[in-house]
Structures are given as C-alpha cells and as structure tokens.
Amino acid sequence: MKRVLKALGQTLSQSILLVCTLALIGLLGLGIVPSQAAYAGQDRSQAQPSAKITDPAESFEDLNPQAAYEDIVKTAQNPAKVEQVYDESLKEYKGEHPQEGIVQKAEELIEKVTGND
Template structure:
C-alpha cells in the first residue's frame, strides 16, 4: 500500500509541475505578444512610394510592358505548332543567357548525336 501511495504522490507532483510549467509558458507568451506590435510603426525607411500622376496620353502598354506579352502568349498557346516554336526560341534564349552546361545537358546532346534527332 505504501508503494501505491508513493507512486501516486510522485505522479501527482509531476502532473502539478507540468501544469505549472505550461501555465508559466502561457503567461510568458501573453506578455511577449503585445510588445511586438509596438515595433510595427517605427521603421519608416521602407515606406511605400506615393503614386505618381501620369499624363492622360500615356497608354497602358507604356505603363505596363507585360500587358502585350500576355496577349502574345495567349495567341501562341492557341496553336500547338506555335507553342513548340516559342518553346524552342525561349530555350535558345535561356541557353544564350546561361552558357554553362551541366552533365545532364551534355548527356542529352550525346543522346541526340547518337540517335540523330
């Protein structure tokens, strides 16, 4: 009976210690979270730039050069032959910008030489 009571006492003391530790961590997190919001408005060096007023004669394409590229991509994607051609052109452009070949690229070139494709 003594062993049972001793084991029960240890289990009870460990559970009380665990509950106290969790309560302490919870109170600590409540104390830390509000203080972080105080730093939110202090750094004004990265403030967004104010909008500029443009001339009414300026077209949307001049302001957004990617708008025309989107229309071109949509037209290209409607014809499968154009898609492959555009892909090959894009691949050549990429290879021109990144001339360093990896082992995979060298293996692909060798396979193309052997198969004749």
C-alpha cells in the first residue's frame, strides 16, 4: 500500500512539474515575440501609386439609367435577341480580358471538333 501511494505521489508531482514547465515556456514565448509595426523600415520616398478617384456624379450622368433599363426590357421581350446580346457582351468581355484559361481553350477545342464554330 505504501508503494502504491508513493508511486502515485511521485506521478502526481511529476505531472504538476510538467504542467508548470509548459506554462513557463508558453509565457516566455509570448514575451519574446516582438510586435511588428506596419511598414517598419520602409523607405517613404517610394510611395505606392494611388488609384484614380473619379467623381461619382459625372459617371452616373453618363450612364443614363433610364435608357439602359428600357434597352434591357426590350431585349428581354425578344428571346432571339437575348442570345445575340449575350454573344455581343461575351465578345466585348473577351476583348477586355484577353487571358484565356484552360477551360476556355477546352471549350474552343470542343467547338472545333463538333463543328459548332
């Protein structure tokens, strides 16, 4: 019985010592890590170019939302025209974004193979 109690006490003291050691290591780790300042050591003479800010009022007047709405309504009433407008919009998008991904290349190859050019 004495051996069991002695072994139990020794195990308990070792586990407490282990927990205290781990807690001490954790606290020391928090104290060692320095806080990093943003842009520390950066040369301010090399400032990043700023984005161009446009006046929202000017761009809104150029849009003419009423005319755009009427165009959309007219297009939606004619199902044949919807596909044509979609194709035009797609061509315009591809013109603005010339990078082709693997999916677009695969679609083009499928269209060439099936003859749906």
